[in-house]
Amino acid sequence: MTRKPFYDSGLRFECQMCGNCCRVHGEFAYVYLRESDVLAMAAHLELDRAVFLERYCQQEDGWTIVRMDDPACPFLDERNRCRVYPVRPKQCATWPFWQENLTKKAWEGPVRDCCPGIGRGPLHSKAEIERIAAETEAFYEEGDREAELRAHD
Numbered sequence: 001m002t003r004k005p006f007y008d009s010g011l012r013f014e015c016q017m018c019g020n021c022c023r024v025h026g027e028f029a030y031v032y033l034r035e036s037d038v039l040a041m042a043a044h045l046e047l048d049r050a051v052f053l054e055r056y057c058q059q060e061d062g063w064t065i066v067r068m069d070d071p072a073c074p075f076l077d078e079r080n081r082c083r084v085y086p087v088r089p090k091q092c093a094t095w096p097f098w099q100e101n102l103t104k105k106a107w108e109g110p111v112r113d114c115c116p117g118i119g120r121g122p123l124h125s126k127a128e129i130e131r132i133a134a135e136t137e138a139f140y141e142e143g144d145r146e147a148e149l150r151a152h153d
Contacts, residue, residue, distance in 0.1 A: 014121020019080030040087040
């Protein structure tokens with residue numbers, strides 16, 4: 001018998017625009033970018049790709065990641081609003097429905113502690129939650145393949 005996930009009846013979430021998810025939280029300190037993210041974000045900020053990379057990014061394990069020199073994302077403004085919101089990376093757009101967050105312990109612990117939008121707003125169905133989580137995992141898997149190919153070039 002397959003055990004139903006704790007979110008079988010769905011989960012309520014609505015972004016409160018607080019910027020908490022854009023801050024470093026222990027191991028949650030990385031924003032991974034694919035080349036399409038780099039190009040979209042650079043264009044949105046009206047920067048050349050090379051300038052964007054130099055100013056905001058670093059390389060780690062074959063991935064381009066946002067440099068988190070401060071306790072908050074460099075794209076978070078003084079009002080806790082994202083300056084790249086329309087072109088934010090997949091990782092940011094799919095918060096909090098990440099695979100690692102979809103355990104009762106994580107959801108009701110560190111995720112809720114970080115995010116005041118947990119338990120508020122519309123009910124997201126199990127199917128929607130799992131679709132978003134799967135898209136995010138696919139994003140990382142494809143990015144891992146790209147990083148591996150770059151390492152062999």
